[in-house]
Amino acid sequence: MASKTLFEKIWDQHVVREEPDGTTLLYIDRHLVHEVTSPQAFEGLRLAGRRPRRPTAALAVPDHNVPTTDRSQGIADPMSALQISTLEGNCAEFGITYYGMEDIRQGIVHVIGPEQGLTLPGMTIVCGDSHTSTHGAFGALAFGIGTSEVEHVLATQCLVQKRPKTMEIRVEGTLPDYCSSKDVILAIIGQIGIGGGTGYVVEYTGSVIRSFSMEGRMTLCNMSIEAGARAGLVSPDELTVAYVKNRPLSPKEEVFQQAKSDWLALKTDPGARFDKVIELRGKDISPQVTWGTNPGMVTDVNGHVPDPASIPDEKLRMATERALAYMGLPGGIPICDIRVDRVFIGSCTNSRIEDLRVAARYVKGKHVAQSVKAMVVPGSGLVKRQAEGEGLDRIFREAGFEWREPGCSMCLAMNADVLTPGERCASTSNRNFEGRQGKGGRTHLVSPAMAAAAAVEGHFVDIRDWKMGDQ
Amino acid sequence: MQAFTILTGTVAPLNRGNVDTDQIIPKQYLKTIHRTGLKEGLFADWRRRADGAQDPEFFINQPCYQQATILLTRENFGCGSSREHAPWALLDYGIRCIVAPSFADIFYNNCFQNGILPVELPGEVIQTLFDRVAHTDQYQVTVDLAQQVVTLPEGEKYSFTLDSFRKDCLLKGLDGIGLTLQHESAITAYEKRRAHEAPWLFQDFSSSVHS
Numbered sequence: 001m002a003s004k005t006l007f008e009k010i011w012d013q014h015v016v017r018e019e020p021d022g023t024t025l026l027y028i029d030r031h032l033v034h035e036v037t038s039p040q041a042f043e044g045l046r047l048a049g050r051r052p053r054r055p056t057a058a059l060a061v062p063d064h065n066v067p068t069t070d071r072s073q074g075i076a077d078p079m080s081a082l083q084i085s086t087l088e089g090n091c092a093e094f095g096i097t098y099y100g101m102e103d104i105r106q107g108i109v110h111v112i113g114p115e116q117g118l119t120l121p122g123m124t125i126v127c128g129d130s131h132t133s134t135h136g137a138f139g140a141l142a143f144g145i146g147t148s149e150v151e152h153v154l155a156t157q158c159l160v161q162k163r164p165k166t167m168e169i170r171v172e173g174t175l176p177d178y179c180s181s182k183d184v185i186l187a188i189i190g191q192i193g194i195g196g197g198t199g200y201v202v203e204y205t206g207s208v209i210r211s212f213s214m215e216g217r218m219t220l221c222n223m224s225i226e227a228g229a230r231a232g233l234v235s236p237d238e239l240t241v242a243y244v245k246n247r248p249l250s251p252k253e254e255v256f257q258q259a260k261s262d263w264l265a266l267k268t269d270p271g272a273r274f275d276k277v278i279e280l281r282g283k284d285i286s287p288q289v290t291w292g293t294n295p296g297m298v299t300d301v302n303g304h305v306p307d308p309a310s311i312p313d314e315k316l317r318m319a320t321e322r323a324l325a326y327m328g329l330p331g332g333i334p335i336c337d338i339r340v341d342r343v344f345i346g347s348c349t350n351s352r353i354e355d356l357r358v359a360a361r362y363v364k365g366k367h368v369a370q371s372v373k374a375m376v377v378p379g380s381g382l383v384k385r386q387a388e389g390e391g392l393d394r395i396f397r398e399a400g401f402e403w404r405e406p407g408c409s410m411c412l413a414m415n416a417d418v419l420t421p422g423e424r425c426a427s428t429s430n431r432n433f434e435g436r437q438g439k440g441g442r443t444h445l446v447s448p449a450m451a452a453a454a455a456v457e458g459h460f461v462d463i464r465d466w467k468m469g470d471q
Numbered sequence: 472m473q474a475f476t477i478l479t480g481t482v483a484p485l486n487r488g489n490v491d492t493d494q495i496i497p498k499q500y501l502k503t504i505h506r507t508g509l510k511e512g513l514f515a516d517w518r519r520r521a522d523g524a525q526d527p528e529f530f531i532n533q534p535c536y537q538q539a540t541i542l543l544t545r546e547n548f549g550c551g552s553s554r555e556h557a558p559w560a561l562l563d564y565g566i567r568c569i570v571a572p573s574f575a576d577i578f579y580n581n582c583f584q585n586g587i588l589p590v591e592l593p594g595e596v597i598q599t600l601f602d603r604v605a606h607t608d609q610y611q612v613t614v615d616l617a618q619q620v621v622t623l624p625e626g627e628k629y630s631f632t633l634d635s636f637r638k639d640c641l642l643k644g645l646d647g648i649g650l651t652l653q654h655e656s657a658i659t660a661y662e663k664r665r666a667h668e669a670p671w672l673f674q675d676f677s678s679s680v681h682s
Contacts, residue, residue: 016661017654023636025654027661029672037554039504048648053658056675065502079502086504097676120671130553130577144577146555147506148584148647156651158658162634164576194489195547198576228550230576251671259671294489294550319488412552414498421521433493433551435516 003269006235007166007201010141010266014124016158026161028153029123030140032109033060033096035087036414037128041151042090053157055095059118062087063108064414066101068377068404080415094154107380107406110134110348114218115380117247121236121263126153131348131430132231133224137217138244139236139266141201144225164230165275167200168268171208173282178463180358181216182350182428182447184208184280185223186288186298192278194296197229200276203268204234208282214243215354222349223430226295236263289335289460290432290445292323297432299335301450301462307331326434327442328422336460338444342425343374343455344437345401345448347411350428351379355448356387359428360395362452362463368400369458375402375417377409401455413437426454473586474644478567479613480540483530484604490544491551492578496560509556510563531564535609541568543600548589549578558585568614570621572597583637586644588616590631616642 004012016025038060045051052058065080067073075081084101091098099106105116110131113119119135125142126132128150135142149159169188189196202224204217212220217234224232234240241260244250251259286300297320299305305324308331311317324331329338345351345359356378368374376396378384384406387393393403410417411429413436419425421440428451432443446454453461500512513531520526530536542561548571549557558581561569568588582589592600603623604610613622616638621629640647651658666673 013665017657019636021635023634025651025657027658027665036501040506040555043504050648059676077502083502083504118676122669123672128553128555130551144553146553146558146577146581146584148555148581152648152651155648156655156658157662158651158654160636160647160651162636194550195573195575198547198573225551225577228547228575249676251674255671255674259669262669294491315488322487412493412498414501431491431493431551433491435497436493439497439516440521 003272005166005268005272005274006139006203006233006266007141008272010122010124011163013122022162024161024163025158026124027158028126029057030118030125031058031153032113032125032127032132033058033150034064034109034127034129035062035083036064037147038090038150039083039086040147041128041154042094044151045094045154050155052094052096052154057157058096058154059099060087060091060096061099061106061109061112062101064408064412066405066407067415068407068409068417071101071405076416104381104385107383108348108351108408110222111351111379111383114138114214114243115247115382117244117250120244120250120259121240122266126159130225131222133229134218134222134348136221136224136232137214137234138240139233139263141231141233143230165200167197167202167229167276167278168274169202169204169278169280170206171204171280171282172206173208175208175211175282175285178449179285179287180447180449181212181220183285183288185220186290186295186445187285188280189223189227189295190288190298191280192227194226194294195228197224197227200229201231201233202229203274204232209234210237213354214239215352218352219349223295226430235267287447287450287463289450291327291329291335292320293326293432293434295430295432295445297323298445301335301460303335305329305331305333305335336462339424339459340372340426340444340454341423342419343372343451344377344410344425344427344429345375345451346377346379346409347429348379348408349430350448351377351383353383353386355428356383356392357390359448359452360392362449363399363401363456364395366399366456368455371458372455374400374455375404377404378406380406410437426451426460472584472644472646475567475586475588475616475641477613477615478540479611480567481536481538481609481611482541482543482600482604483536483539484601485530485542485544486601488545489547489550492549492554492557493551495549495557496554500560501554501556506559507563509560513560513564538565540565541570541612541614542566543597543604544569544571545597546572548574550575553577555581555584558582558587562587570597570600583641584647586641588614588641590614590621592621592629592631596629
């Protein structure tokens, strides 16, 4: 049998039929649904008189619009409230499981899928959300789709797809202290560019990737889309199996044992060929900070904001000038001289228990700088509860952070958590696009550790030289 | 979905690379539960300058582009969020075709779901088009999907590629779900086989959810 990549194995297992031109009807195992990209899909079903083919393969949760403050008051914004009640109504009408805002299991859709054991290795998983790539951390082929495709999956449990190309991104060696998977993925995007992965599914390999926790792998795969790749993959191993085991909705007993042997076989065969291979050395990676208006505009924490005058290429120079004008940054200044007004620790990239533990270590016994407003938004109700059980909420509160209810929050600022024009934020989220966190807001993407240290100092610091609190 | 066959229309220029869908339609317009009426949000944050005044240079604010049906732009158009509100807003404004050197995957796919044709042309052709648009009032080109050719008023013709399935669906304005449902027996057979091979994929978790 020909050698296959991990991607090819999963893809081939999900082909329902293939046309001579390669157009494939691909079966979808799991469908995650949230309030923003689904109302028009359900409306489409209604208009066509269609029902979901397998409603039990889907799970819905409101996350983008939910308030992160006291929820007993309901939702102040009537548009947000309508979108969420519409989701609830649609789920009731079409028989789809729904975790409401008051449910402890509610949270960011890409946090709760793995948390509940809905995300399993070898699956195809889709959601009307580009950060569906997160679930690739489990060796599942997971990618974001538009609303028409949400409707398509609801109606048929399939999608029409063309086989993407494959890319291996190998990170060998060891990562220096104080660096995390967030720094690795930002460094990758800095190297290949925000369109570098377009048309590809990426498999991350190498000893650095293998050393990551499941949370770390999720952060990595989450931002595959910021390099243009719809999906990222890490092959399942014993760590994956241990994470999945005993989750509320994962398989149990004999079925689990059968699944486990299947999952551990999901590896790229020796000799299998990728269409493209990128290599990075772990030891070359430093803590990363974005300085511009897309995630590829990134540099080392001890580096400088680029000086447009020194960029010979006209298009690149103009794009840099435009980004720096928006960001309100002079060219050439050291990253560590950039002061921040806000710090946001949260989002589907970095809101899991491990992220909160790391950030808490950096702020314990310290206090947020006077000029900074900082908040922590856990990824789910269960993450929040676990963090509170470990006393992390107390560490954050005592350090001057706000401790919020779970949701997407200021990653995209659809709820009330918004930057005001000109405000500058160190954010553990995934996008620093213009206006992403609020019109005129300025976003710098960093790891949880870097965000925590910036909150304390009021500007970016090289955490490798920074004296941490009581460890 | 509206079919796309041959389109002759005015070209509106958007001379920026890596335009993300957060710019095409900012998040405050995503709270709708409908797919119409989104043109108000199209490039909402780019229409106005920091002081709130309309940016007269932005294409949407120029009278000559009010009837534009073709958008000319740069590489990696539509990157970022999967929001289909982006093509909905473009369509609502009247755009039926987008010409660029490259597109982000999810956006590219979303276009075809909405009767919009994304056309990829080489960077030098794109540059030629930008130059012509800058020097011609109401510069118009013709896009022929069946022939896969863009024809300039000066007579030059540039061919483009796209896969045959998408082309066929767009030419005929086909309902993708209806097409897939024609293969329902194949889907059922697949499910039966997989439920045997990998039963954990077919466990009904919904019953355990409320326990």
